[in-house]
Amino acid sequence: MKKIFLIILTFPLLCSCAQPRVVDEVNMSQAIGYDILKNDNVEGIFVIPIFQQEKMGKYQILTGTSTTTSDVQAVVSKKADKPVLLGQTRIFLFSEKIVHEIGMTELTDYLYREPQLGNRVILAIVEGKAKDVLNTKPPNTNVNIGIYLSDLIIHQTETGNGPDTNLHLFLGNSLEDGGDSYLPLLKLINNEVAVSGVALFHENKMVSKVGTRDMFVFKTLVQSHRRGVYKFKLKDKKKSDIVVESIRSGSSYEVSGSERNPSITIKIKIKGQIKESMRSDNLTNRKMIKIIEKEMEADLTKQANRLIKDFQKKSLDPIGLKEKYHAKNKKMTYEYWKKIYPTMDINVETTVNIIQTGVSE
Numbered sequence: 001m002k003k004i005f006l007i008i009l010t011f012p013l014l015c016s017c018a019q020p021r022v023v024d025e026v027n028m029s030q031a032i033g034y035d036i037l038k039n040d041n042v043e044g045i046f047v048i049p050i051f052q053q054e055k056m057g058k059y060q061i062l063t064g065t066s067t068t069t070s071d072v073q074a075v076v077s078k079k080a081d082k083p084v085l086l087g088q089t090r091i092f093l094f095s096e097k098i099v100h101e102i103g104m105t106e107l108t109d110y111l112y113r114e115p116q117l118g119n120r121v122i123l124a125i126v127e128g129k130a131k132d133v134l135n136t137k138p139p140n141t142n143v144n145i146g147i148y149l150s151d152l153i154i155h156q157t158e159t160g161n162g163p164d165t166n167l168h169l170f171l172g173n174s175l176e177d178g179g180d181s182y183l184p185l186l187k188l189i190n191n192e193v194a195v196s197g198v199a200l201f202h203e204n205k206m207v208s209k210v211g212t213r214d215m216f217v218f219k220t221l222v223q224s225h226r227r228g229v230y231k232f233k234l235k236d237k238k239k240s241d242i243v244v245e246s247i248r249s250g251s252s253y254e255v256s257g258s259e260r261n262p263s264i265t266i267k268i269k270i271k272g273q274i275k276e277s278m279r280s281d282n283l284t285n286r287k288m289i290k291i292i293e294k295e296m297e298a299d300l301t302k303q304a305n306r307l308i309k310d311f312q313k314k315s316l317d318p319i320g321l322k323e324k325y326h327a328k329n330k331k332m333t334y335e336y337w338k339k340i341y342p343t344m345d346i347n348v349e350t351t352v353n354i355i356q357t358g359v360s361e
Helices: 003-014 069-079 094-104 104-113 128-136 145-159 165-176 212-222 286-313 321-328 335-345
Strands: 032-037 043-049 059-066 091-095 122-127 179-187 194-202 204-209 229-233 241-257 262-277 344-357
Touching: 003 094, 032 094, 032 128, 032 145, 032 212, 043 069, 043 128, 043 229, 069 104, 091 094, 091 104, 091 145, 091 229, 094 104, 094 122, 094 204, 104 165, 122 128, 122 145, 122 165, 128 145, 128 179, 128 262, 145 179, 145 194, 165 204, 179 286, 194 212, 212 262, 229 262, 229 286, 241 286, 241 321, 241 344, 262 286, 262 321, 286 335, 286 344, 321 335
Parallel strands: 032 091, 091 122, 122 179, 262 344
Antiparallel strands: 032 043, 043 059, 179 194, 194 204, 229 241, 241 262
């Protein structure tokens, strides 16, 4: 009984050994951006919220430069009134220039090792300077720019055309042999931040982009999703715009052919409703719906084929065809895949089902 009593008494002593982190005693970053300077030094931009009731939504921006991204945090902490920690960081921004000159493996290595960060932290690439994006005033003054940017990307992945990705998914794909991955692209347009596409990576380097026009198709190729919007033009005299909101979209893959001459068939399936139409026709007419379905199928197939041909030309595989083929041929090596992929026969079949028109008679 005495032993139990002594153990209980030691708990407060053990707990007192830990170093408490009081919010008022540290600077907790919520967003960090990295740019590269002319002397090849790295500039880090840290968004720090101000935790005071009368300054709700206010924040400060701290900057520092060093030769490595991991050391920038220490430099900024030395300049700040309190230590700068990463525990609340929701998003990391990397300028397109720094990614090209240093590479994502080096830029993200310390993030993967940082115990304060969760695996679902968001990574994004900036067309321009990360500093300019983080110095942009968010439309909603009740949140800081870090929360605004992370919410912007989450909104795109959950209800828009942005594919889901984070630190864990990006590194998981990148670290494979010949790993190809992708991250959202951000850009300042008329002094407002917007998602401008998807950055494509081969191993360590950013090598290509998917524009906003192709984001719906790209997302459908890489993952199933329930939300998204697709706009295309009908082949009528007015070339009317049709906007279809996806209810369920996704793709399946079939591998066939011989080992020397393999082929992959990609079957895209879309269920959706017409969100907007510039035609005056009654869109409850089934004949008209069939025309829209067939023309949307043709448009999507053309777009998907163009994307895939471009990927093959650049030896890029962001949609994971290598894994699909490897499941059929377990003996396949990465060297063999590199040899056959650029000329592989890849076919796309698209089925569109408009199950609601979204328009009343």
